[in-house]
Amino acid sequence: MKPSLAPTLSQIIYANAAIKILLGPEPTPEIINLLRNTVYGTHGPRYQHTGHENKINHILNPFFFQLLKDEQVIGTYCLSQRRVKIATGEALSFYGRYFSIAPQYKGQGYGSLLKKEAIAYIERTTTPPFFFYSYIEESNQRSLAISKKDGYQPIGTLEAVLFSRLYPQQDARFSRLSSDKYPDMLLQLQTTYQDYTLVQLDRVFYEQNYFVLKENGEIIAGVQANPVAWHIVHMPGLTGKIVMQVLPYVPVLNRLINPRNHQFLALEAVYVKPGHEKALLILLESTLAYFGYTSALLMLDVNCPLRQQLKSLGHLGLMHALNKSIYTQVMVKTRGITQKEIKSYPKQPIYASAFDFS
Incomplete structure (x- = not known):
């Protein structure tokens, strides 16, 4: 199994006209600013996280993706590479977090593009088996729709x-x-x-x-x-x-x-x-x-x-x-591994990390 190497320098992984996607090893000030102003939730509770500056630098093996339009950062997404215990042993995984699109650009396909290219980069540079996963509140219909469009499927439900x-x-x-x-x-x-x-x-x-x-x-x-x-x-x-x-x-x-x-x-x-x-x-x-x-x-x-x-x-x-x-729905997308290998029976409980969901 060949894991992706966490980036050490920023690089362009996608470019088309005025749109670029950059991959970097750490959060830029633009990422922090975007997250600071992000409101999570749609039909349910809506809230903003605080204290990003203290916590974001403790993410395990991060891949920070930035979406730029006319050289302005309008979107961000992070994949944290880690090994987790699953039903059949241990597996390489990428946990998705800090997904955000600037409000004036939501609903225009930028979020789907950002996630699609981030996932494609990992798939190009990592040898299977591995999988992606994320937590998405049921009320956040926009993010759920984007994830399902990108091939994610629900494997369990968490209650707050x-x-x-x-x-x-x-x-x-x-x-x-x-x-x-x-x-x-x-x-x-x-x-x-x-x-x-x-x-x-x-x-x-x-x-x-x-x-x-x-x-x-x-x-x-x-x-x-x-x-x-x-x-x-x-x-x-x-x-x-x-x-x-x-x-x-x-x-x-x-x-x-x-x-x-x-x-x-x-x-x-x-x-x-x-x-x-x-x-x-x-x-x-x-x-x-x-x-x-x-x-x-x-x-x-x-x-x-x-x-x-x-x-x-x-x-x-x-x-x-x-x-x-x-x-909250737990969403996964697999490569070279089946959902049954991750969760061997329908009611097998999922462990949720407080560091990840807060």
């Missing part, structure tokens, strides 16, 4: 599960995991997620933000927490109006959300020792208290045991009660 506490308290058994315990915890996580697919734990322990709950010196629950801030532009329906126009001005309840700078935790790599499932809520609340936040987000496969455990435990908080469920 919200957890919140107005005044989170930190349990005495809670602590940040020390780095000397990382190897043991990684082995435990590999066992926990051995029946999942698309498992990649490369960003677990990122910023040393793995937290645990211990009982008699033994870890009974653990989680990776990534602080995130979004600017929420719009939320649909009556509930959306309440969240956007009422909650921010109600004393106490306004602790839950600030649409202009909504700070929360994106969580992954959850571990719970069997028989200690109730400890999970204590761990999540303690993690919120540690950061001084009031809400957290987990992206969970609709078929995964953890989602069922959380739903059965209840007490997920006001944010969960107020918000309508948001679902």
Whole structure:
């Protein structure tokens, strides 16, 4: 298997009249500026990510593509090369993220062109087997349509599960995991997620933000927490109006959300020792208290045991009660590998990395 070599210099991979597509090894200021002004979502919640400057340089083996029209950057797309655990072992993959087209150029075919040429470049320079994958919210019909047109197919559905506490308290058994315990915890996580697919734990322990709950010196629950801030532009329906126009001005309840700078935790790599499932809520609340936040987000496969455990435990908080469920499609495009090799049975759960979806 010959992986693509991550670019070390910028190069032109497509040129036609006033249109060019460049491939480079790192995000340019133009890419950062475009992403800073990108609003995600269509018919559902609409929001902007923040803090690109800090996170984007930690992407694994990135291929940054820029679409230029008359020498102006109007589109960007990134493919992150990584090996992931799938149903039949390990495989080379390319995760797609940071897809954006400037608003005035949407709906004119530029997004489809950019993705098509980026994928074609990887296909020309990489020996199969490998596959591409990405997460796309069901409400983002434009991106879903472009992906399907480019040969992507859905293999599973993730649900955004919200957890919140107005005044989170930190349990005495809670602590940040020390780095000397990382190897043991990684082995435990590999066992926990051995029946999942698309498992990649490369960003677990990122910023040393793995937290645990211990009982008699033994870890009974653990989680990776990534602080995130979004600017929420719009939320649909009556509930959306309440969240956007009422909650921010109600004393106490306004602790839950600030649409202009909504700070929360994106969580992954959850571990719970069997028989200690109730400890999970204590761990999540303690993690919120540690950061001084009031809400957290987990992206969970609709078929995964953890989602069922959380739903059965209840007490997920006001944010969960107020918000309508948001679902995301996991899309794949394969080369020299079948979908069954990636996901061996329809309900095999998919692992979603918080570093990737936030």
